[in-house]
Amino acid sequence: MTSPKRFRVVPLEQGMSLRNMLARRVRGLDRDRAAELIRAGGVYVNRLRVRLPQVLVAAGERVVLYTEALDAQPLPPEDLVFVHREQDFVVIDKPAGVPVSPVRETAVGCLSEALIHRLEAEGITRPYVGVVHRLDRGASGLVVFTIRSIANKSLHKQFRDHRMRRGYRLRVRPRPGCEPAGELSCDAPLIKLSEGGVVIGKPGDGRAKAALTHFRLVGAASGSASDPELLLDAELETGRTHQIRAHAAHLGFPIVGDHRYGGDGAGDRDIAPAQLDRLCLHAQRLDFEHPVSGAALAFEAKLPAWGKLP
The missing domain is CATH 3.30.2350.10 (Pseudouridine synthase)
Known part of the structure; x- marks a missing residue:
């Protein structure tokens, strides 16, 4: 794993798009690659992950980027194995080697991201996916996600109270x-x-x-x-x-x-x-x-x- 690149936005870059600023500052990144890196979840501004290349930056903001996000491979949404599914939540059989949710370096290749894309492909606009609990990346097996916020309170409380x-x-x-x-x-x-x-x-x-x-x-x-x-x-x-x-x-x-x-x-x-x-x-x-x-x-x-x- 390579070390992240860290820098601050300088006054000359005030009002630039994040994509253009990265292309200007990072050797080997053109505008297209910079946009790809941002969409992959490899860029943080003031500790917040930003995934929109057109976001404008301000002088003094701290930027951290993980270039390995460019090499992350997505989990095909059609490969998801549903053990149970209904309108409020789903239970998925997670394969080994796949993180449940975005990791620090990238949002690509995780189970929750694949579920979002699966719901989008089914015609759901701006789908909601809530992570109820986690399972180690190297482990496999059952994971539950909420896909309507109405299910969040109950499932999170069951997990917190050790009733799950x-x-x-x-x-x-x-x-x-x-x-x-x-x-x-x-x-x-x-x-x-x-x-x-x-x-x-x-x-x-x-x-x-x-x-x-x-x-x-x-x-x-x-x-x-x-x-x-x-x-x-x-x-x-x-x-x-x-x-x-x-x-x-x-x-x-x-x-x-x-x-x-x-x-x-x-x-x-x-x-x-x-x-x-x-x-x-x-x-x-x-x-x-x-x-x-x-x-x-x-x-x-x-x-x-x-x-x-x-």
Whole structure:
């Protein structure tokens, strides 16, 4: 990942369009490429993402741009897999490697952007898409979006109050002496780091947030007796950033493919090259109340090949 370019608008550029100003200031960007970069969500003005090339800039404004946005590949809207769809919300089976919402460097290639384009292609003018919860980029499985604002309050409240039940399948490689057996839980508090990710909190640390994850052994996946890989199911009682990943690693069985919490590159061995970027974490089940009727709803996604018992 390249470092972002940062500069201020000078008095001579007062009243210029953002596109023309970038073409003037950034080597290798002509007006067309500058417009493409802006539309891809790679440009911020005063910390706000701007996606309209014709916006006028003012002297003194801070501009940050991420040129890698030009290389981002869109997720084809027709590739979206709807597990459930109605007028207020949708449940989508997210593929691994796709972010739920725009990342810092670009808005292209995320699930919410593809959903917007899908609704536009169906004739909906200026469609609304609301992100209810997130799922790590490398993970796969069920994600719910609102497509009418009327559903926002109920679904967000269910998520905030931990009434939206989420079940996950994960593949782990236990460290020696840390093989899970039966059922176990982890309630280690988590501290969110400013640079991203979390660490396990210590007793009395005011930054630590309560977190509770339940794990259940499903069975052996593969590997030798000395270096096994196991399948587990997990259910969240809370919804902290990277909660399952951090708790699994804390208990001694990091998730296969988790380079952040696995420590020693867990997940590289015996994984096909095309799968190296994926995290063996799959949101398999999602239960919540209908945002309008209050009826109980339950959804389930198909397991990926790595998540099935041999």
